[in-house]
Amino acid sequence: MNTFWFYAWSLCFVSLAFVLVPLMRCFKNNHQINRTDVNTKLYLDRLHELEALYKTGLLTLEQLEAGESELGRELLQDAHISDSPSIDSLGRPLPILVSLSLPFIAVFLYTQWGAQDQILAARNQQTQPRQGIEKTIAHLETLLKENPDSGEGWTLLGRAYMQDERLDDAVRAFEKAASIDGRSPELLGRQAQALYFSGGKRWTPQLQSMIEEALASNPQELISLKLAGTAAFQEGRFEDAAMYWEQLLAALPEVNASRASVAADIKKAHQLAIK
Structure with a gap:
C-alpha cells in the first residue's frame, strides 16, 4: 500500500x-x-x-x-x-x-x-479460506476427541495445521498418525516437511534419516523428493538437489502442471553445480 x-x-x-x-x-x-x-x-x-x-x-x-x-x-x-x-x-x-x-x-x-467493491471482494477472498481452514480444524479436533485412534483423522488434521501454518501442531498430529497407522512413506514425508519448516528450514540428520526411510519404501514419494531437493539447494548442495528433483520429475505424471518448474529448477541446479 x-x-x-x-x-x-x-x-x-x-x-x-x-x-x-x-x-x-x-x-x-x-x-x-x-x-x-x-x-x-x-x-x-x-x-x-x-x-x-x-x-x-x-x-x-x-x-x-x-x-x-x-x-x-x-x-x-x-x-x-x-x-x-x-x-x-x-x-x-x-x-x-x-x-x-x-x-x-x-x-x-x-x-x-x-475501488470499494474490489477491496471488499479481496478481503472476502482472504478471510474465507482461512475461516474454512479454521472450521475444518475445529471439526477434526472434535471428531478426534470422540475417536482418538483414527490415524487418517490425525493425518488430515496435520495437513490442516500445515495450511494454517501451525507447524508444531502439525508435527504432533503427524507423529500421532504414525504411531497409529505406522510410518508410511507419505506420512514420513509430511512429518519431515513439518519438522523442516518448524525448525527454521534447517536440515538435520533426523530429517535425512526420515527421507531415506520414506524413499527406501517408495522411491517415488513426491513430498520427500521435493523436500530433500529444496533443502539440498538451500544448503548449496546443488548436485544432490538436481538428483532429487530429477527423481521427482520422473515420478510426476506427464499432465502435471508443475513439471515445467521442476525442470527449470533442475537446470538451475546443474548450472550452479558447475560454477
Whole structure:
C-alpha cells in the first residue's frame, strides 16, 4: 500500500508540473505581451495615419509633431498600466489553487468511494479460506476427541495445521498418525516437511534419516523428493538437489502442471553445480 501511494503522489506531482509550469509562464508573459503588442500596433497604425495626412497636406508639421507626442504619451501610459497589478491578475491564484487541490480532492474521493467493491471482494477472498481452514480444524479436533485412534483423522488434521501454518501442531498430529497407522512413506514425508519448516528450514540428520526411510519404501514419494531437493539447494548442495528433483520429475505424471518448474529448477541446479 505504501508503494501504491508513493507512485500515486509521484504521478500527481509530475502531472501538476505539466499543468502549472505552462500556466505560470502564461500568467507571467501573456498579459504583458498581448497588451504591449496590441498597443504597439495601434501606435504604429495611428502614426502612419498622421504621416499620410501630413503628406497629403491636411496636417501641418506642428500638428504632426503634436500628434506624434500625444501618441507617445498614450503608449507610455499604457505600458505603465501593463506593469502594475490589474483586475486580470486577481484571477491568477485561482487556477493555481484549483490545480494544487486536485490531488487532495482525488485522494479524498478515492478513500471514500474508490475501488470499494474490489477491496471488499479481496478481503472476502482472504478471510474465507482461512475461516474454512479454521472450521475444518475445529471439526477434526472434535471428531478426534470422540475417536482418538483414527490415524487418517490425525493425518488430515496435520495437513490442516500445515495450511494454517501451525507447524508444531502439525508435527504432533503427524507423529500421532504414525504411531497409529505406522510410518508410511507419505506420512514420513509430511512429518519431515513439518519438522523442516518448524525448525527454521534447517536440515538435520533426523530429517535425512526420515527421507531415506520414506524413499527406501517408495522411491517415488513426491513430498520427500521435493523436500530433500529444496533443502539440498538451500544448503548449496546443488548436485544432490538436481538428483532429487530429477527423481521427482520422473515420478510426476506427464499432465502435471508443475513439471515445467521442476525442470527449470533442475537446470538451475546443474548450472550452479558447475560454477
